[in-house]
Amino acid sequence: MQIILNKFVLLPKLPMTDHHTLPLHRLPKGTPARILTVGGSDADATLETLLLGLGFEEGAAIELRHQGAFGGPLAVRVDDRLVALRPADAAAIQVEVTPQHNTVAAGAVAGAGQAA
Amino acid sequence: MSTALNLALVGNPNSGKSSLFNTLTGSRQKVGNYPGVTVERRAGTFQASDGRIISVVDLPGTYTLTPNSPDEVITCEALLGKSDLEQTPDAIVCVADATNLRVHIRFVLELRRLGKPVVVALNMMDLAKRDGLELDIERLAQELGVPVIPTIAVRRSGIEDLAKAFTGDDWSALWQQFPVSPRAEDPTPPVRDLQREARRIVAAATLHEGLEHKLTRRTDAVVLHPVGGPLILMALLFVMFQAVFAWAAAPMKWIDASIVALQELTLAAMPDTLLRSLLVDGVLAGVGSVVIFLPQILILFTFILILEASGYMARAAFLMDRIMTMAGLNGRAFIPLLSSFACAIPGIMAARTIDNPRDRLTTIMVAPLMTCSARLPVYTLIIAAFIPNTDVGGGVGLQGLVMFGLYLAGIISALIVAAVLKKTLTKGAPPRLLLELPKYQVPSVRDIFIGLYERARIFLRRAGTIILLSMIALWGLATFPAPPPDATEPDIVYSAAGKIGRGLEVIFAPIGFNWEISIALVPGMAAREVAVGALGTVYSLSGNEDAVASSLATVLQTAWTLPTALAFLAWYIFAPQCLSTLAVARRETNSWGWTVFMFGYLFALAYIAAGATYWVSRALL
Numbered sequence: 001m002q003i004i005l006n007k008f009v010l011l012p013k014l015p016m017t018d019h020h021t022l023p024l025h026r027l028p029k030g031t032p033a034r035i036l037t038v039g040g041s042d043a044d045a046t047l048e049t050l051l052l053g054l055g056f057e058e059g060a061a062i063e064l065r066h067q068g069a070f071g072g073p074l075a076v077r078v079d080d081r082l083v084a085l086r087p088a089d090a091a092a093i094q095v096e097v098t099p100q101h102n103t104v105a106a107g108a109v110a111g112a113g114q115a116a
Numbered sequence: 117m118s119t120a121l122n123l124a125l126v127g128n129p130n131s132g133k134s135s136l137f138n139t140l141t142g143s144r145q146k147v148g149n150y151p152g153v154t155v156e157r158r159a160g161t162f163q164a165s166d167g168r169i170i171s172v173v174d175l176p177g178t179y180t181l182t183p184n185s186p187d188e189v190i191t192c193e194a195l196l197g198k199s200d201l202e203q204t205p206d207a208i209v210c211v212a213d214a215t216n217l218r219v220h221i222r223f224v225l226e227l228r229r230l231g232k233p234v235v236v237a238l239n240m241m242d243l244a245k246r247d248g249l250e251l252d253i254e255r256l257a258q259e260l261g262v263p264v265i266p267t268i269a270v271r272r273s274g275i276e277d278l279a280k281a282f283t284g285d286d287w288s289a290l291w292q293q294f295p296v297s298p299r300a301e302d303p304t305p306p307v308r309d310l311q312r313e314a315r316r317i318v319a320a321a322t323l324h325e326g327l328e329h330k331l332t333r334r335t336d337a338v339v340l341h342p343v344g345g346p347l348i349l350m351a352l353l354f355v356m357f358q359a360v361f362a363w364a365a366a367p368m369k370w371i372d373a374s375i376v377a378l379q380e381l382t383l384a385a386m387p388d389t390l391l392r393s394l395l396v397d398g399v400l401a402g403v404g405s406v407v408i409f410l411p412q413i414l415i416l417f418t419f420i421l422i423l424e425a426s427g428y429m430a431r432a433a434f435l436m437d438r439i440m441t442m443a444g445l446n447g448r449a450f451i452p453l454l455s456s457f458a459c460a461i462p463g464i465m466a467a468r469t470i471d472n473p474r475d476r477l478t479t480i481m482v483a484p485l486m487t488c489s490a491r492l493p494v495y496t497l498i499i500a501a502f503i504p505n506t507d508v509g510g511g512v513g514l515q516g517l518v519m520f521g522l523y524l525a526g527i528i529s530a531l532i533v534a535a536v537l538k539k540t541l542t543k544g545a546p547p548r549l550l551l552e553l554p555k556y557q558v559p560s561v562r563d564i565f566i567g568l569y570e571r572a573r574i575f576l577r578r579a580g581t582i583i584l585l586s587m588i589a590l591w592g593l594a595t596f597p598a599p600p601p602d603a604t605e606p607d608i609v610y611s612a613a614g615k616i617g618r619g620l621e622v623i624f625a626p627i628g629f630n631w632e633i634s635i636a637l638v639p640g641m642a643a644r645e646v647a648v649g650a651l652g653t654v655y656s657l658s659g660n661e662d663a664v665a666s667s668l669a670t671v672l673q674t675a676w677t678l679p680t681a682l683a684f685l686a687w688y689i690f691a692p693q694c695l696s697t698l699a700v701a702r703r704e705t706n707s708w709g710w711t712v713f714m715f716g717y718l719f720a721l722a723y724i725a726a727g728a729t730y731w732v733s734r735a736l737l
Contacts, residue, residue, distance in 0.1 A: 072438035
């Protein structure tokens with residue numbers, strides 16, 4: 001109960017906009033998230049079809065598991081499958097960090113923002 | 117024998133579809149190619165419980181009915197009845213991975229719209245149980261409106277239920293229970309709608325969510341580690357090539373001994389006629405020197421098949437992606453290129469899974485640089501003859517190390533050639549990698565054996581046909597015209613082959629090749645390993661009687677200098693001569709220009725590499 005309350009208090013303190021959603025390739029390793037959008041206006045249609053076909057669906061649970069050295073591909077777990085894709089293509093997927101990890105993710109996102 | 121039903125087996129890649137196909141059909145299967153398009157076509161038959169013969173074709177794996185690559189086109193056309201190559205199936209069996217249901221069910225929803233009976237084989241039930249996943253199968257069938265039969269393809273489980281479903285009475289009863297809806301005429305709904313529906317169905321049929329398999333997760337933490345992963349991959353490849361040598365040594369000795377025994381028997385049993393010479397010098401020496409490499413090819417394929425079936429191969433593609441990107445390729449090209457270690461032909465065909473045409477072309481162009489098993493005979497022969505079998509420490513043999521180096525040289529040249537191509541002739545946007553990393557699984561022994569049996573059959577058929585014919589042709593060229601009575605040199609010098617070899621020697625002498633090698637390279641056009649057989653024939657016809665009995669390696673030790681042997685090895689890293697590869701490249705690229713380009717650049721590289729090796733080693737040794 002205590003924990004839930006803390007979360008409840010913490011949540012409104014976070015900026016509600018950009019810090020909740022981030023492109024998949026910026027998602028820190030091991031942080032559970034959910035897919036918000038796949039593709040979009042600027043992403044090409046083929047990529048969108050391919051991603052949807054492989055199970056990148058809006059609402060699906062997603063987590064970054066492994067990253068290859070020197071900017072190599074990412075291995076992400078989408079629902080129950082592990083899929084490899086390149087960071088550039090992962091950028092077409094917007095994700096939202098699931099609430100339990102908001103504090104962790106907010107820090108990581110801030111870090112990623114500074115780096116960018 | 118007429119068949120009662122024609123089934124099409126479909127499913128996502130990694131659904132265990134091929135394993136199910138193997139379990140259903142066993143040895144009653146035929147592996148061939150789709151004419152014109154070189155995607156592997158696997159078809160077979162099995163008996164339903166009442167003895168009816170059911171034919172089944174294993175269509176290439178696909179995620180949707182909207183094809184993204186050439187092999188997906190085949191599946192879609194066959195299912196839609198648009199294919200000239202396949203009969204329109206009477207029913208569709210869709211193999212779905214129980215542990216990964218959402219994406220698979222979405223595909224079932226697409227299939228259901230085709231207006232054909234669809235049976236879902238809910239596969240990998242063992243993995244589902246292992247992960248604690250519980251499914252309400254009746255509910256799933258009810259929601260989908262199609263029969264669902266749980267199976268474990270790798271363990272035969274559920275296959276009886278599947279075979280029983282196809283018995284006459286059960287089959288009609290099945291479709292009374294699950295009426296087939298007519299073919300949907302409206303356009304396919306957007307994929308997101310199908311996804312939503314699939315999600316709803318799976319949620320309704322799931323009694324207990326599975327937990328992620330811990331072992332797969334832990335294994336991946338090591339295998340996909342940014343530093344550890346590539347090291348493990350290198351170690352695996354190294355062990356693989358060491359094993360090809362160490363384990364094959366004994367069976368190769370037995371085959372060699374049997375061939376020598378057969379030659380001696382023939383020599384003893386027959387008078388000294390042309391026919392005896394044909395049998396001993398042409399057929400036995402030629403074909404025997406190729407068949408001897410069967411153990412090595414089987415060992416190599418055992419490794420490749422196990423790595424594929426266990427789920428590691430996709431991980432290797434993941435690990436190799438960064439390096440492949442530097443060459444302008446994608447990690448996905450790693451699988452066609454790794455198959456090319458066995459033979460460039462399946463490798464070039466496997467390039468069909470690459471959706472970008474430029475990447476595919478680049479992959480096809482460099483595939484022959486991967487050391488195919490047909491080069492193994494050449495490498496083994498020369499290494500055995502010229503590289504001392506010393507231990508360089510830690511149980512690592514020098515011979516294995518040289519072999520590893522030759523493979524590595526092939527890989528590095530492939531990456532360089534690909535990078536150059538991508539910067540010049542096949543310039544384009546960087547390719548993408550989108551690849552499922554399947555769950556780890558213990559491979560089924562039957563699947564491995566069926567795979568090995570297929571490879572052995574293909575190899576021996578080649579030995580029995582194309583290689584045998586080239587050997588007989590070569591024997592003819594090397595025997596006629598007969599030498600004059602006052603001949604002072606070996607017979608072969610006076611023959612047609614001798615004259616051709618002398619002619620070619622003009623081209624090859626600068627890179628250290630003698631006329632015997634020059635002759636051997638010609639029939640080597642048919643298949644690279646024929647060069648070994650050709651050397652066997654040439655030397656057994658040119659030498660004294662001792663040469664026939666002693667092994668070719670011993671003969672070469674005295675006939676060749678070390679620089680020549682090394683130059684020959686370097687030539688074979690590139691070795692352009694393989695008609696089958698060129699024919700497949702022509703078919704796949706649909707361009708004579710690219711085919712000629714492939715031959716030309718390989719020849720140029722082979723010539724330069726062999727020449728450089730010859731002159732450098734001559735200067736140093």
